[in-house]
Amino acid sequence: xxxxxxITDGIYWVGxxxxxxxxxxxxAFSTHRGTTYNAYLIVDDKTALVDTVYEPFKEELIAxxxxxxDPVKLDYLVVNHTESDHAGAFPAIMELCPDAHVLCTQRxxxxxxxxxxxxxxxxxxxxxxxxxxxxxxxxxxxEAPMLHWPDSMFTYVPEEALLLPNDAFGQHIAxxxxxxxQVDAGLIMDEAAKYYANILMPFSNLITKKLDEIQKMNxxxxxxxxSHGIIWRKDPGRIIEAYARWAEGQGTAKAVIAYDTxxxxxxxMAHALMDGLVAGGCEVKLxxxxxxxxxxxxxxxxxxxxxxxxxPTINNDILPVVSxxxxxxxxxxxxxxxxxxxxxxGWGGGAQKILEERLKAAKIELIAEPGxxxxxxxxxxxxxxxxxxxxxxxARIAD
Numbered sequence: 595x596x597x598x599x600x601i602t603d604g605i606y607w608v609g610x611x612x613x614x615x616x617x618x619x620x621x622a623f624s625t626h627r628g629t630t631y632n633a634y635l636i637v638d639d640k641t642a643l644v645d646t647v648y649e650p651f652k653e654e655l656i657a658x659x660x661x662x663x664d665p666v667k668l669d670y671l672v673v674n675h676t677e678s679d680h681a682g683a684f685p686a687i688m689e690l691c692p693d694a695h696v697l698c699t700q701r702x703x704x705x706x707x708x709x710x711x712x713x714x715x716x717x718x719x720x721x722x723x724x725x726x727x728x729x730x731x732x733x734x735x736x737e738a739p740m741l742h743w744p745d746s747m748f749t750y751v752p753e754e755a756l757l758l759p760n761d762a763f764g765q766h767i768a769x770x771x772x773x774x775x776q777v778d779a780g781l782i783m784d785e786a787a788k789y790y791a792n793i794l795m796p797f798s799n800l801i802t803k804k805l806d807e808i809q810k811m812n813x814x815x816x817x818x819x820x821s822h823g824i825i826w827r828k829d830p831g832r833i834i835e836a837y838a839r840w841a842e843g844q845g846t847a848k849a850v851i852a853y854d855t856x857x858x859x860x861x862x863m864a865h866a867l868m869d870g871l872v873a874g875g876c877e878v879k880l881x882x883x884x885x886x887x888x889x890x891x892x893x894x895x896x897x898x899x900x901x902x903x904x905x906p907t908i909n910n911d912i913l914p915v916v917s918x919x920x921x922x923x924x925x926x927x928x929x930x931x932x933x934x935x936x937x938x939x940g941w942g943g944g945a946q947k948i949l950e951e952r953l954k955a956a957k958i959e960l961i962a963e964p965g966x967x968x969x970x971x972x973x974x975x976x977x978x979x980x981x982x983x984x985x986x987x988x989a990r991i992a993d
Contacts, residue, residue, distance in 0.1 A: 610651035628768025639729025640669035649682030674760035702745035755816035765823035775828035788893035843929025853904030859938035870984020899991035910944035933958035
């Protein structure tokens with residue numbers, strides 16, 4: 595069991611590290627590197643716990659609290675967000691500290707009562723600008739609806755320039771150390787990008803507005819302590835700048851080709867498209883979907899400018915393994931992407947139209963409609979057309 599970690603004098607990480615989890619939100623999100631459930635204790639004249647942990651880790655949370663102050667007495671329990679990975683230990687904490695005063699948004703209160711109707715607790719509904727004094731320190735709240743639930747909010751400690759933004763700025767990564775200067779920066783940013791792409795991408799417009807709002811509030815930020823992953827103390831500006839870039843849909847001269855194949859015809863087309871893109875100076879990520887993790891594919895799509903999806907026709911439809919990626923893209927609504935559908939068919943077609951309809955439903959602009967489709971086996975001229983389309987797309991997305 596890990597120990598409490600001091601962020602600054604009187605403020606501690608008291609969360610839990612989940613080394614073994616491999617899927618999050620049910621099977622929706624792959625977590626190859628595990629995750630953390632971060633909770634934070636602020637000890638002042640009054641004591642506040644900001645968020646809890648997933649219910650199976652409640653004893654770890656309580657053990658850490660007792661190491662800091664036993665018996666545990668909380669004046670405030672701040673609930674930034676009521677999803678189970680952050681509020682799962684709410685009943686255990688309220689049983690331990692029944693007099694703790696809950697601070698949350700109206701929607702968070704509604705959710706707490708729906709989840710834990712058997713618990714009576716004192717509470718205050720807070721809004722953006724609401725401030726609560728702890729003594730030498732205070733808590734200021736910023737509503738953040740749909741980042742990523744309607745109930746979400748940020749907690750800010752102005753005296754420490756410390757932002758506790760719950761699910762914003764986080765990553766699913768389990769580590770033995772807690773801070774950004776203790777973990778490989780490339781690893782952190784890779785997981786941060788995957789987290790944004792698969793969870794927060796649909797809310798990019800709201801994120802842009804929230805970042806602008808925080809900037810106008812002139813809040814100095816020295817440390818960002820999210821509810822998953824590492825704490826940003828060395829360079830919090832790095833993740834803020836990345837969020838601004840991702841939210842605007844900024845990309846690079848990069849293409850993602852995601853496909854699957856039955857008898858290699860569609861695969862040959864995918865490789866010809868890749869060759870054309872590379873010849874045009876474009877970075878390419880190629881994924882065969884039956885052997886790839888679609889959350890990793892979506893992470894690569896985040897900063898790509900082109901998305902090419904291929905499938906042969908089966909039962910007048912696309913291959914079942916291709917459909918989940920398209921379903922995700924329709925829901926995630928990536929910004930500023932061009933796309934192409936391609937594939938082979940045998941006795942009858944159908945996949946091409948479905949691919950193109952799904953890409954358009956995801957708000958991806960088709961660079962050629964219809965895209966390349968061949969019957970049975972691509973011939974030399976078919977592969978040449980794919981190559982030339984690859985070069986055309988590379989020219990379109992070049993810096």
